[in-house]
Amino acid sequence: SKARVEALRREINHHNYQYYVLDQPTITDAQYDQLMQELLRLEERHPELVTPDSPTQRVGGQVQRGFSSVPHKIPMLSLGNAFGEGDLREFDRRVRSYLPGEEVKYVVELKIDGLAISLWYEKGLLVRGATRGDGELGEDITINLKTIRAIPLRLTQEVPFLEVRGEAYMPKDSFVRLNEAREEAGEPLFANPRNAAAGSLRQLDPKITAARNLSVFMYAIGYIEGAKPPSHAESLAWLKELGIRINPDHQVCGSIDEVIDFISQWQAKRYQLPYAIDGMVIKVNSLEQQQRLGTTMKSPRWAIAYKFPA
Numbered sequence: 001s002k003a004r005v006e007a008l009r010r011e012i013n014h015h016n017y018q019y020y021v022l023d024q025p026t027i028t029d030a031q032y033d034q035l036m037q038e039l040l041r042l043e044e045r046h047p048e049l050v051t052p053d054s055p056t057q058r059v060g061g062q063v064q065r066g067f068s069s070v071p072h073k074i075p076m077l078s079l080g081n082a083f084g085e086g087d088l089r090e091f092d093r094r095v096r097s098y099l100p101g102e103e104v105k106y107v108v109e110l111k112i113d114g115l116a117i118s119l120w121y122e123k124g125l126l127v128r129g130a131t132r133g134d135g136e137l138g139e140d141i142t143i144n145l146k147t148i149r150a151i152p153l154r155l156t157q158e159v160p161f162l163e164v165r166g167e168a169y170m171p172k173d174s175f176v177r178l179n180e181a182r183e184e185a186g187e188p189l190f191a192n193p194r195n196a197a198a199g200s201l202r203q204l205d206p207k208i209t210a211a212r213n214l215s216v217f218m219y220a221i222g223y224i225e226g227a228k229p230p231s232h233a234e235s236l237a238w239l240k241e242l243g244i245r246i247n248p249d250h251q252v253c254g255s256i257d258e259v260i261d262f263i264s265q266w267q268a269k270r271y272q273l274p275y276a277i278d279g280m281v282i283k284v285n286s287l288e289q290q291q292r293l294g295t296t297m298k299s300p301r302w303a304i305a306y307k308f309p310a
């Protein structure tokens, strides 16, 4: 039965990855539940066969009394804001003034309207999850983040240490259904998906978090032991290879004109997305150039958020 438990764990984690990370389900919910029931039964009979990355370990048992505060290895800064084309051209001018005569490429990404999180992986295993907090100190919400099936409990490679950052969010249809249920129960409604996601992650009972159908899009390597790919775009591709959920709608742009064009395309179709976005994020693609541009006390010089009109 050790072999059976390992086979079930691998198969369920594969279906989990296909469904929650790639949005490409490979079996029906009923078949998935059947596999989970079998694994739960076997693990109950043989608790010594349970591993930290078993899909049965996603919803921790205990209700927490609170969240401890934990330091980030590198501060999680916030982004400066651009509200129009002029601000974007000003950003481009400033970037190029620090990199005279150099070619600059940008990566433009959707700005998911959720809350920033940080995930720590040691030898490929998820060991910690935290909120951004004040940028220096976050709240340890590992138990709650493990319930999000789009977050892998184990990476495809045993990277010595990797911290990855991104956004936890609640899809629009889950937000509507949640508020309908709260209306029924005479409970106060959430104002928007971001508040609903934040409220769901701050639940002391992980079973409630697990029922809120949260997801994530990760967008940056925060800290890594070992080499990093040379560009941000390649970092995203590598994170995807590790089994981490990356938003597919990002684009490398060779000029600020291309950036402005890409942004206007998404400004027109943002409401077609199954999740809320409040703008776009523009980053210098070369990590070496990012390093040289550095940060102010508050924000990176190599990135800016373009906010859509509310």
Ligand SMILES: COc1nc2nc(N)nc(N)c2nc1C
Residues within 6 Å of the ligand: 076, 077, 078, 079, 109, 110, 111, 112, 167, 219, 220, 281, 300, 303
């Ligand atoms: C590099 O720092 C950041 N990058 C980001 N990227 C995306 N796509 N969305 C964000 N909200 C975001 N926020 C920060 C602080």
